[in-house]
Amino acid sequence: KAGVTQTPRYLIKTRGQQVTLSCSPISGHRSVSWYQQTPGQGLQFLFEYFSETQRNKGNFPGRFSGRQFSNSRSEMNVSTLELGDSALYLCASSLGQGRYYEQYFGPGTRLTVT
Amino acid sequence: QQQVKQSPQSLIVQKGGISIINCAYENTAFDYFPWYQQFPGKGPALLIAIRPDVSEKKEGRFTISFNKSAKQFSLHIMDSQPGDSATYFCAATQGSGGGADGLTFGKGTHLIIQP
Numbered sequence: 001k002a003g004v005t006q007t008p009r010y011l012i013k014t015r016g017q018q019v020t021l022s023c024s025p026i027s028g029h030r031s032v033s034w035y036q037q038t039p040g041q042g043l044q045f046l047f048e049y050f051s052e053t054q055r056n057k058g059n060f061p062g063r064f065s066g067r068q069f070s071n072s073r074s075e076m077n078v079s080t081l082e083l084g085d086s087a088l089y090l091c092a093s094s095l096g097q098g099r100y101y102e103q104y105f106g107p108g109t110r111l112t113v114t
Numbered sequence: 115q116q117q118v119k120q121s122p123q124s125l126i127v128q129k130g131g132i133s134i135i136n137c138a139y140e141n142t143a144f145d146y147f148p149w150y151q152q153f154p155g156k157g158p159a160l161l162i163a164i165r166p167d168v169s170e171k172k173e174g175r176f177t178i179s180f181n182k183s184a185k186q187f188s189l190h191i192m193d194s195q196p197g198d199s200a201t202y203f204c205a206a207t208q209g210s211g212g213g214a215d216g217l218t219f220g221k222g223t224h225l226i227i228q229p
Contacts, residue, residue: 004157033216043158043203045216056216090157099146099207103217105157 001026004093004106012112018079021109025072025093031055032074033103034066037088046089049074050097078111086113117141120204120220128228133191135223137204140185144206148217149178149189152201161202162189194227201225 005024013019025032034046045058049068066076072093078085088108094101119138127133137147148163164171164178164187171178177190191198201224205217 035217042221043205043217043219045218048216058216092157102160105150105159107155107157 004091004104006089006091006106006109008109009107010110010112012114013081015081015083015113017081018077019081019111020075020077021089021091021111023074023076023091023093023106025074025091026104029093029095029104030072031094031097031101032068032072033092033094034074034076035090035092035105036060037090037108038086043090046076048097055097081113083113085111087111117144117218118204118206118220120223122223123221124224124226126226126228127194129194129196131194131227133189133194133198133225133227135189135202135204135225136186137188137220138184138186139206139218141206141208141218142185143208144218146207147178147180147187148205148207149176150203150205150219152203152222158203191225194225196227196229199225199227 007022031050033048035043037043048056052068063079068074090108092103092105094103117140149161150158151161152158162173162176164180166182175192180187201222203222204220207217
């Protein structure tokens, strides 16, 4: 079974631009979560989607948004990019919603904001 | 506010030795504590997890010890091997209405096993 796929793997954007990252979960998985990983702050939870609805949201500004499609694929969008948004963005999928379902992480999208 | 504190930041262990990584949490509502292993260029992968109703869980060479009263938990890697060299993250989460609030991660421990 194929793992979680994230595209693109690397991205360079300019401050003030917006960016959209894509995540394809493992086949059959219905929950998708997004995390931001930086050397300073570590891994931080952004949001979780299940059945096309955002179920939980971390402590990030409204510039960070996401959505989930009927096939469980998910996108996250960051508007008005700031230098501090440079990070590895990880997507994780799980069979169902809830903490006891194992989350499988993708390899991430490395975003660099210049 | 860092809700999960992980130590040490880095750790060097000789092959065959025991690697020990510690975590402490503040939020008493946390009720699920997984450990993740991350290799360079890869996303984290679940290693082992524990619920607070047990004090220890063992899977192969990996053991989680949990102390609810002290709000601490630790990962022990027995007979550490060079292939165990990776970054390890402890995490915690809580349920809310059947869902998860997302994982709260420690800052990570960079483990190097010397041959």
